[in-house]
Amino acid sequence: MANCRMSINTGFGNKARMALLLVPIASAIAISGCASKDDDLDLNAYVDTIEPADVLYNQALANLNSGRLDEAAKKFDAVDRQHPYSEFARKSLVMGAFANYRAGKYDDALAMTKRYIALYPTQAEAAYAYYITGLCYYRQIPDVTREQSMTRRSIAAFNEVVERYPDSEYVEDSKAKIRFGRDQLAGKEMQVGRYYLERKEYLAAIKRFRGVVEQYSNTRHVEEALARLVEANYALGLTNEAQAAAAVLGQNYPDSQWYKDSYKLLQSGGLEPRESAGSWLSKAATAITGGKDGV
Incomplete structure (x- = not known):
């Protein structure tokens, strides 16, 4: 009887355990099947979005x-992301930068050129x-009454073209734009110098005008800067400096x-130009003479 009970209990236990095992297995199969189908769909969708680099x-x-x-x-951006x-990704970076530049999306263009320069500094398109x-x-340079950080950044980038790639087809235009940028910076200094001069803050004005003569001797502003130096120094009684200017x-x-006008001003005080x-x-005189046709 004991053996019979043991047999019955054992048999019941086996069936129960089998039933409990079959439920999670069936569920796992069902879940696995669903997940597999979903994964296949997602993978296929992903594969379908990728196109060959040359096609893009x-x-x-x-x-x-x-x-x-x-x-x-x-x-062009898709080429870089997908390949x-x-x-093709390398070329797409500079071409995409050009497209964004032409569209006026300067930040997007700069992001692509900076990525190119970081990844491919020695490649053929680096100059471009x-x-x-x-x-x-350059396209974001404001008028001289405003802050000139864009001008400085423009000059720095064009200088890279001139100095790193002297045989590049972009050198001549880069030089022309550097000249414009330097003239812009000199104009800004003149604007500030005139402001100080009008307020009779002569030392501050002299600092600005001297900066133009020393740093931007090949710009169109140096002529006025020298005349303003005559005026400001004369007003301070620094006649030697006024005569030298x-x-x-x-x-x-x-x-x-x-x-x-400067000569007339000096004559009014019984003075004349003197080296x-x-x-x-x-020293500035030499720089002006030698730099009139320079970059």
């Missing part, structure tokens, strides 16, 4: 040639990447109205 690149070029700049930029570090960088800043002005711009050997102005 040619689509981007077609959009660019048709003037669809936003679409072109998106396609990173490939040859620096050039596009310069153009993005007038002498440099006369040597380099003898027919200018600025020189005539001052060894002064910073005599």
